[in-house]
Amino acid sequence: MKSILDSLYLPYLSQIGFSPAADCDSGGGIRYELDPALGTGSVWVYPVDHLFAITINDLAFRCDVSLQYDQPSFLNVGIYEEVADGSPTGGEESLTGYVGYEHEYRMRFPRSVPVRSVGINLMPAYYKGILPGRFAEEIRALPEICSMLNGSFAIPEAAAALRQIRSYRPSPKVANMYYESKVLEIVSFLMQWGLDRKAHLASAHRADGDLDSLEAVREHIRRNYARQQALDALARLACMSPSALTSGFKRAYGMTMTEYAQSVRIEKSKDLLLNSGKGIKEVAQAVGYGKHASFTELFKRMTGLTPKEFRRITAPDRSS
Template sequence: MREPLQEEALRGAGFVETRPPAGFGELWRSYRCEDGGCTGWFHVFSPGSAPWSISIHDFTMRGDFVMDLTPPRYLTVTWFKSIAGMELSPRRRLRPDSVWGQSIGAGPWEGVAHGGVPVQCVAIEVTPEFSARFLDDEYPDRFRGVERAFISLESFDEFPEMRTLLSRLWPRPGDRERSSLYYEGKVLQAMGLIVERSRHPRVVAGRRRVAPGDRERMRDVLRYIDDHCCADLRIDDLARMACMSPTKFKETFRRLNGRTLTRYVQGRRMSRAELLLRRPELTIGRVARTVGYTSASRFAALFKREVGVLPSEYRERLDV
């Protein structure tokens, strides 16, 4: 297995290779950091000399971390479960529960990830040579703009199919071990989704496009929701912020995010709960109340649906 494409960044942050945790099979390569400035994991799946890899980030930094790297050249599509930060050139905000495409390595990459917020994401990385071979095999003489297709994936986009594919690549304790062929199939599936979305955006989305003005207002509302996800959010109030009727707001929100407002808020709350469960001084009941639930049993059921395990089981695996 070759070195991760992020090797330079891993060394700079103090990660060292170690045994994979529960849920990750022998085919995964895991790194851990506990130097005080950063705590958590980085996992990578890259069999042999394969021209693709799958990486999982799951760590929290104490303070802001500025990245100024010159990595090898590759294309990547990422689903951010949790993140706070900014890509500096071009200037784009990194936000949670978003799908993000990039072309890395054409020059130095600069960005900042904010401390105190978990960096949790799943990414597929492919070399330009792999993408060229994929196009020759699947779209001979019909499509050449794969790099442009990756870059066109914004952090606020209608791509629930990719979000679902990437989120399911994160192994959970108790999952049966997957083969290299399984993961390679998912990489090829992701490539196909990106190309088809670029060639036929309206067909893939399956939904009427959102007007630019509505999209911009919804960006502002979504930022508000992300910042206040544990509060009592009311549709009427959010609709007024977006200058929409409640019915139009609900339809537009689902069109842009691929899920209802309720499911989105629940997902954000559970991401916040994962961070709080790492603090041993907080009881599970206190965590439930902090993220907006008066019923600990209701919180536990929603947490298991989103994360795959009960809060108590999650905490046990953290040794908290």
């Protein structure tokens, strides 16, 4: 059986100008550099046999580039930096899923449009064979769940795990253990989200229009997490009364709108603590908390750690 590197990556990487970098990555993965004549950046891959792989993309082409290859069956889940008019939108990221099947795959990369993402790719031997056998048959629903992730849904825990993959490099001796643990963590978050969503939809006796309205409110909160959200304004967005919106949101998602906004803020703050040089007070302000103490209190309540403790443990090079 072909490895995931041979079946999924090598057929297209060499086709569009990537070759293995000379340096050795400390995380045990393989970095492929883009031909400078075609663009800048790289693709980093950590493959595990014919089962799964981690991928981090950070690149941009100088010209329009197209690829065409025989794609195998696989699942992909990742976070992608959103781009508008050819430019990044300032760190906004979307969680998306993709269900690949065996066919001739074609894709075009526009010139000067950055591609920045981190994701996991799972092969059928893993998500159809190993995972259901080790855990539960319900995991066979993973392709259906992945197909629902079109960038409009937020699963903060899965997004946070992907960002941790991007920011942390384990030593080669423990890399396999670390990356499989992160893959299992992400799959568990996806499965819980999918099962919860299915249960909510089955038990919620409401019109499709109401569900669409609730999704619109949730997406608005996700994108505007740093701002205070007035209930009346959200109700107008949903075309519902404030009381109907409040009760409907709680029934659909198992949490209040305030709790959801808090969860998004905390996940964003984790990303800033891991990947920025901002001080803790600056992080608090960036996610919408004017009072440093209020942010610290909520962060510890939701994570069990203060922001300073979280940064010291997960990003010691940024702690002070």
